[in-house]
Amino acid sequence: MTPTAVRPAADGIRASGLLEVPAFWVVTALLAVGAGRMAQVAGRFVEAYPKATVTAVVLFALLAVPFWVVVSELDFLEREPTELLVVAFAWGAVVATSVSIPASAALEDLIAKLWSPHLAADWGAALAGPAVEEIAKTLGVVAIVLIARAQVNSVLDGVVYGAMVGLGFQIVENIVFAVGNVALAGQGDHLQPVIETFLLRGFLSGVWSHTLFSALAGAGIGYLVLHRDRTAGHRIGVAALAVLGAWASHMLWNSPLLSDGLGNGPLALLGVLLLKGLPPLLLILWLVRHVHDREADFYVGQLATLRDPELITAGELAVLGSGARRAAARRHAGAQAGRRARIAVRRLQRAQARLAVELSRGRDGTTGHRADEIRRQRDLMVLLGHADGVAGPRSWQHTAWTVLSTVVAIAVLWVALSALGGA
Amino acid sequence: MARTTRRQLTNLLGALGVVATLAALAFGLPAVDRALPNDRAVSAMDPYLVGAAVTVIPPPGATLDVSETRPGDDQGTVLFHLGSVRYAIAVRPFAGDLENAATRLRQRITSTSGYQVTGGQLAVNTAAGLAGIQGGYTAPGRGGRYAVFVTGGLTIEVTISGGELDLGRALPLIDRSTRTLRHDGRQQ
Structure with missing residues (x-):
């Protein structure tokens, strides 16, 4: 039997329904306590280093925007409710951080006391941080499950909520590090340590950080919730393995291994970043791709049962399951029939995704406002002379844009590496 | 209901x-x-590695506070206790000169509420030839001394604090210990 890829939710979340869930109140209380504790930390920062604190908050908040967009777009077909994404982000930002700060310090002290200060100095960050932080962040996904179990209905949902928890944690942790470095520099309210922290922790290490680790742990929780056809032992084992994987990736990243193994210079620094960050990044990207494709197959399969080219054509079925192919279809529409056609295809794709979710919930797909929206966009596309939202051949402009973006990204990376002492 | x-x-x-x-x-x-417990016995005969190849001979009767001691390859901290007196040494990579290092340390001391730097600064030298600057500060109910050295791309910051009476008794021992600071490594 093929394991279930998606367990459709009965419906979206309702505020009145949440109020009857005990975990909602417990999580709300935890968020309030966490926010209070982190507000105290922020208050001390603002009092001592107002300019540096505000700069750090602005820079890292801006950095959070592209991460948020990418993570929330991961599950294009069955979008997670914004309220739950905000709860996940807030858990990482205020609950997981406020727990991790004292707990990591205590665990590192225990390593120094039970083994030696040398071990704590070399391996403390690699052993204590991941052990505490991965547990605290994973509990955020568990909290989402407790609040709205029906919304975690695929492994990909677990990935999305895990990544959001990790993103919240990553942003606040980076702000704390940035202001901590300002204090350590002992030059007053200076911005240079904030910029350096932003380049190093936000830019160079941002990709393979908490967002990634927690996505892996979230996938485990998603599997645990979804695969009720498996034994409890199997599901718990898979979830534990995923959390262990997140811990191991985090530990490898924090470890002193290769800290001075490749010499000096930007290439050496890049080499260390890639050797320590790339294996977990590739593993997790492969996993995300796998669970994304399985979920996409499920929802596209729902639409295929309609056999109604007015609602979805064969070409659009081939496009809808992949973010790259959806984007290619929008570009193709823009190139063939202008901006309005491009927007119409985007709206068509969104409406088709929503219809697929409705169908998975056992509703009639041929009537109702989702189908009406699709027909509206289809009529507009016909009017604009682009009736089918299919992907076209790759244009030279797109290829040139991709090459140019890659060159700019490499140049920026090189400048950042050189500025951080790689040269 | x-x-x-x-x-x-x-x-x-x-x-x-x-x-x-x-x-x-x-x-x-x-x-x-x-x-x-945080404290461990430490030998007053052998050099103790603070970090980044910087060593110091602890004062007689001192204990090592392992919770604030982290001897790393390129930086490190150590905290000794002599009764109620705290004797901390921190080694970090540093690109500036001695004056800059002293200014930086004084700013960090005075950034703590109630802490004030007192009196002028004096030159200080270690037996291994490290040249530094030392001075004093006060905190509510406590007195303090600081010293800072710059060597081989590192700053070595020494801070000593405690009740005035205990501090007066411990300072001669700590001064002797500070003069044993040595950097045996290459340029960081």
């Missing part, structure tokens, strides 16, 4: 499990940490 369903009870137990785990991390680990 609405009855509590079995589903709600299970949900509440799950949520309390989350709270218990968080509490174990946030309060349990620090409690276990506090329950174990």
Whole structure:
């Protein structure tokens, strides 16, 4: 039997329904306590280093925007409710951080006391941080499950909520590090340590950080919730393995291994970043791709049962399951029939995704406002002379844009590496 | 009044499990940490590695506080206790000169509420030839001394604090210890 890829939710979340869930109140209380504790930390920062604190908050908040967009777009077909994404982000930002700060310090002290200060100095960050932080962040996904179990209905949902928890944690942790470095520099309210922290922790290490680790742990929780056809032992084992994987990736990243193994210079620094960050990044990207494709197959399969080219054509079925192919279809529409056609295809794709979710919930797909929206966009596309939202051949402009973006990204990376002492 | 369903009870137990785990991390680990002693005996005969190949011979009768001691390859900290007196040494990579290092340390001291730098600064030298600057500061109910050295791309910051009476007794021993600071490494 093929394991279930998606367990459709009965419906979206309702505020009145949440109020009857005990975990909602417990999580709300935890968020309030966490926010209070982190507000105290922020208050001390603002009092001592107002300019540096505000700069750090602005820079890292801006950095959070592209991460948020990418993570929330991961599950294009069955979008997670914004309220739950905000709860996940807030858990990482205020609950997981406020727990991790004292707990990591205590665990590192225990390593120094039970083994030696040398071990704590070399391996403390690699052993204590991941052990505490991965547990605290994973509990955020568990909290989402407790609040709205029906919304975690695929492994990909677990990935999305895990990544959001990790993103919240990553942003606040980076702000704390940035202001901590300002204090350590002992030059007053200076911005240079904030910029350096932003380049190093936000830019160079941002990709393979908490967002990634927690996505892996979230996938485990998603599997645990979804695969009720498996034994409890199997599901718990898979979830534990995923959390262990997140811990191991985090530990490898924090470890002193290769800290001075490749010499000096930007290439050496890049080499260390890639050797320590790339294996977990590739593993997790492969996993995300796998669970994304399985979920996409499920929802596209729902639409295929309609056999109604007015609602979805064969070409659009081939496009809808992949973010790259959806984007290619929008570009193709823009190139063939202008901006309005491009927007119409985007709206068509969104409406088709929503219809697929409705169908998975056992509703009639041929009537109702989702189908009406699709027909509206289809009529507009016909009017604009682009009736089918299919992907076209790759244009030279797109290829040139991709090459140019890659060159700019490499140049920026090189400048950042050189500025951080790689040269 | 609405009855509590079995589903709600299970949900509440799950949520309390989350709270218990968080509490174990946030309060349990620090409690276990506090329950174990920080201080270890340390030899006053042998050089102790502070970090980044910087060593110091601890004062006689001092104990090592392992919770604030982290001897790393390119930086490090050590904290000794002599009764109630704290004797801390921190080694970090540093690109500036001695004046800059002293200014930086003074700013860090005075950034703590109630801490003030007192008097002027004096030159200080170690037996291994490290040249530094030393001075004093006060904190509520405590007195303090600081010294700073720059060598081989590193700054070595020494801070000593304690009650005035204890500090007066411990300072000669600590001064002798500070003069044993040595950097045996290459340029960082």
